[in-house]
Amino acid sequence: MRPNFTLFTLLLLHCWHIDRIHGQKSEGALTVVEKSKGEGADEEEATVGDEDEGDLEVVQPTELWQTLKPGQAVPAGSHVRLNLQTGEREVRLGEEQLKYWRQEHREEEETLSSFSPEELKRAMKKIKEDSNAAHNQASVESRFRPLEELKEDMAQLHLLVETDFQIMKRLLEQLNSSNTTTEQRVSVLQELEYLVHQVDNAQTLCSMGGLQLILGGLNSSDFRVQENSAFVLGSALSSNPVVQVKAVEDGALQTLLTALATAQPLHVRKKVLFAMASLLRHFPFAQHHFLSRGGLQVLSELFREDGGGIVRTRIVTMLYDMISEKELISQKGLEAFMDSAHEERVRQYSKVSLQGALLDEGWCLLVPQLLDSTEHDYREKALRALLAMAPVCLQEYRSHSSLLGSLLSLQDQYQDLIQSEMILGEENSYFLEIVELIEALHVKMK
Template sequence: MKFCVYLILFCVSLIRENLSNDLILVDDSSNVDKIDEKFEIIDEEFIPTHEWKRVKPGQAIPKGLHVRLNVQTGEREAKILEEEKPAISKEFEESLKRINNEQLIPEKSFGDVAHEDQIHKKFKSYDQLKKELNDINFNVQTDFEIIKNLLEQFKSSNRDQKIAILKDLEFYVHQFDNGLLLCDLGGFDSILNELNSTLLNQDSEYAQNLIIVLGSAVQSNPKVKVYAIKTQLLQIILNRMSTRVLTDELQSKFIFTLSGLLRNFPLAQNEFLKLGGVEILSNLMRIINSIKLKTKILTLTDDLIREKIAVMKDEHDEKVVRQYEQINLMGELIEKKWCDHFSGLLAVADDHDSIEKILASMMTLLNSCQVRLQSEELVKILKNHVDVYENLAKTEQDDDYFARIAKNIKTILNEVKSKQDL
């Protein structure tokens, strides 16, 4: 019970305190005079101040004052209305302080020529930007325009200029569509005719660049390969490769182009056999000295044999299978005594990459080269190699690579031994 009494007294005191502090904005003193009280009207003028001042009963007050009813005294009070200034947060004040006045751009007065010149120096005008953009757009050319311009320049250029143009063309014709453009614009024929009429050994650099462009165009581009066959590129390549006086650099470029033309193109492979291509390669293997170049030729023939094996095993298109069935590259190689080259190559090869590729070719022809691989000289060379690679597999970091080579040698030796025991 006592608690309830205390609570009521506490609430009354809060109400009285709040009422004494509440402000009422008066727009018209007549609203205040409507309070239901009886009081005497006083003619004395109320002179307001900035402090709260008692308003006598019945005394009129001017408009626009703050008026309150003091509950403690029961009297009205009024004072001059002061406009409240908006509160500024501390964060805003701090941000104002941090502004660097030097970064503010002063308002440019009329006729400030120096300021205007400074702006022109710092920024480009609209007309300048427009001109530069137009220039850029004018200089941007499509691959079609570039290749066309290069071929036009090629016709009237000197030897050094032509080499530079050929290097540019090599870069572009690697792309599928650009290889087709080279054919459509007559560039393939022009370069092939130039190659056919060039004395290769008299200008080896120029000839090599001609060959590389053609080789780059046919690589992985079936449509260009078909076009190349029609232009008799294969005949020209084989004819030039049969020349005994060519440098290894030239022969290497011809192998590059021949490889690009034959891979995954059974029509060209069949034509290659009809034109005596295996005999030409076999002759090259006997007359050239470069082990790396001989290894390139071995790798090409090995890849073509493996390609046919893969197609006959996995290809479901009967037309494609029939095309590969007509190709007897392995038979041609055996007939031209291809297996005789292995012994001599392994005896002089001094780098792991060449040895690995020679062994891979031997593995492919293992069953077909049985008699040739049984020579004592070859067996001795193989045994020496297996010892070397087994030791390398134990001591070198790339042990898997050397172990794989050693395994291939052992496979060949075991096959040779099994045939000897029969």
Template sequence: MSHRAGRSPTAAKVSLLVLLVSAVCSRTSLSERVPEFALTKIEESDIKDDSGKEPIADDDADPEDLEVFYPTHQWQTLRPGQAVPAGSHVRLNLQTGDREARLPDSENGKSDTREEKRRRRLDKMDIDSNSFTSQELKKALAKMKESEKAERMAHEEEVRKKFRPIQQLKEEFEKLNVKMETDYEIMDKLISKFNSSASTLDEKVAALYDLEYYVHQVDNAKDFLSMGGLQLVIEGLNSTEPVLKEHAAFVLGAALSSNPKVQVEAIEGGALQKLLVILATEQPQAVKKKALFALCSMLRHFPYAQQQFLKLGGLQVLRGLFRQKGTEALHVRVVTLLYDLIVEKVPSPCHQDPQAPRAFSRATTSWPPLCSHRRSPSEMLLEDSQHGDQTEEKIQQYRQVKLVPALVEQDWCVVVSKLLALPEHDAREKVLQLLGVLMAFCRERYRGDRALSAALGLLRSEYEELAAEEQRDGDKDGYFKELLGSVNTIIQELG
């Protein structure tokens, strides 16, 4: 049986008497039990000491004269006059007659009492825990608070070293708060830099390089036109610096791509003539490459520009590229442009030029690439109803573009057929496409061309092997099978 310390002396006497009577009655049974067995009581005894005087109660004693007892989880003997902390378990060992005390059992068996934690803190501060006065305890607590304050300040200092104050962060963010510029504002600055006489050559080239990135977007290209940038770039085609010509043509081509409004303004501003001059004169290949890119962007889907191109002798200029040395990389680009312009005029059998020869119609129906843009009658009707007179006007403009007759007249049939000797499969594919659409007009010329027949025979043998290898690999409709079909179609047309 366990009781709490702190009860009255009278209750303690009664409890002690009951314990003594119980001990006498059960002496025999106690001798058979574990020797350490002892009854417990939770009170400081008021039994008289050897002098016959009743001890002084803890409540009546001077706190500074009491020797503090520090209990643990093990039973310890109490010396006379020791003060037992409240809540401790106290018992009387009937075998030794000594009073013993210990800490109460915690609920989980692991948590420490506040008194135990306090004692450990005092031990860390090198305080003699066997006997100290209340003043010493106050000093120890003050020292403990100072130690905790020092630890907290040290932690705060460590945090300050790792992180910056919020005010400093705000100031830095204000410095980084750069004004966001729109594409219009950026292009305006780039145009000013390109047009400034104070800008160096490298700065002007850098401005053109950045402008090319922005004018790819249709709306930006229109803004570029309204700011006067297009005319500046066209004038840049006359520059004596080849690098400026190259980048000016590059910007021009980017702005012209699929942008009818810019196309109209460019041809009215004389861009077509300047591009043809660059292609016809002695220029670095990089300059001619960009000029050809700009020319292609201007001519595609713009029949008026195609008419002007033919009137200005554009086909002769392109034909001259095949006679110049070092322009082999441009040959395939020219072939691609001519093929696109022909297909663009006669996109499918359901929307052909009524003036086109029947042989040309048969060629377009038998040539797969030309039928890739085929539209149904309902789609054509919807498109015509949406565009109305504009569509009809464009059709009339296309009818005035006499591109194929001009190609035949300038002997492009032979020029194109000789390109089958190119080693790249992609280049051969484009040449075969153009041969297919020219077959209706160049058939008689091709039938007497032994070099062409030999080249087609070699290509058929090569692509038969490559197509068979594709089929063995599981690709039934591979790239080389398509090329083989194109070669066989041309051979059949010649037969």
């Protein structure tokens, strides 16, 4: 009897509790739809009532379950469950919400995956280059001041930027002044030599009357002034036909021959020879007058006096260049390419009887003396000149008692050098070229 009473009492209390729940309004205003999912949890689909939405903290669900704190509301369509293990409510996106959420993420992934790895690399590289360019531009701008600002500062300091014309004018005024010391003259000439390497500056020097001042320096009693004057003249004449013509008109040829015939130190003679070679190169008119005024006699005296070989080598090189120029300009088969200027050059070269003069002045026997040098370069220059002079000097070569022996000795020497280099695994075509020159001259002498 007592157990039945107890059971009746429990049922009564349970019904009273249910009635109380239905009679009260939930604080969250949740409409619950029960579903059976998962293990150890009750899942619900919940909506938030419009009347209380403004007073509640609404949680933004995701695809994962997250704990729902007391007093928090969830959007309509969300899934809410009671975790029976922890006793806490949890919420995530509902089925419809998950479907749209997954669709949006899929579209984003497809958009990202539409770019190939190469395109992404190029895009990243472009971003980096643009960033570096902007940084470099800012760095350059920070290091340099605007031109207008610099001009203003220079004007305030009374500074003047000189042109080459103004510099040469100032230098020539110093060179022409009687108050200029020898040291200052040397310094002025060195500055002028640097400037006249430019073709326009060299021609400007002539138009300003500077060529006469330079030629006057060759007659100076100071060897340093002579040397630097010859250096300026040679640099101005190099590959500059306008200056070459002006120099001949101003008497440069006779001045240079006089300087070569005068006893001078080696360093002065080298610079004067440089100026002479620059004046005669590709200028048949000057070459003709050089021969008619005894130029070869002056050079032969220098050749005999030189014991070291450097002056001899420069003289032989100058003669070889003059012979080669005439042969090149007079080659047959060029008639189709000849214009009036070329015809005039051929006519002028025809008046230069250089090889006949070389034979008359004894150069056929002078040049072989350079073969006695121990310098490979000197020997090479001598061999090339001997081959160029062979058309008029061949008989002299054959009558030269020691020339053939010297050639055979040199051939053996250079063959040994080539063999030694081959053993060491080295290749030097320079020695092979010398052997070929010796063999070519030997063949002509047979």
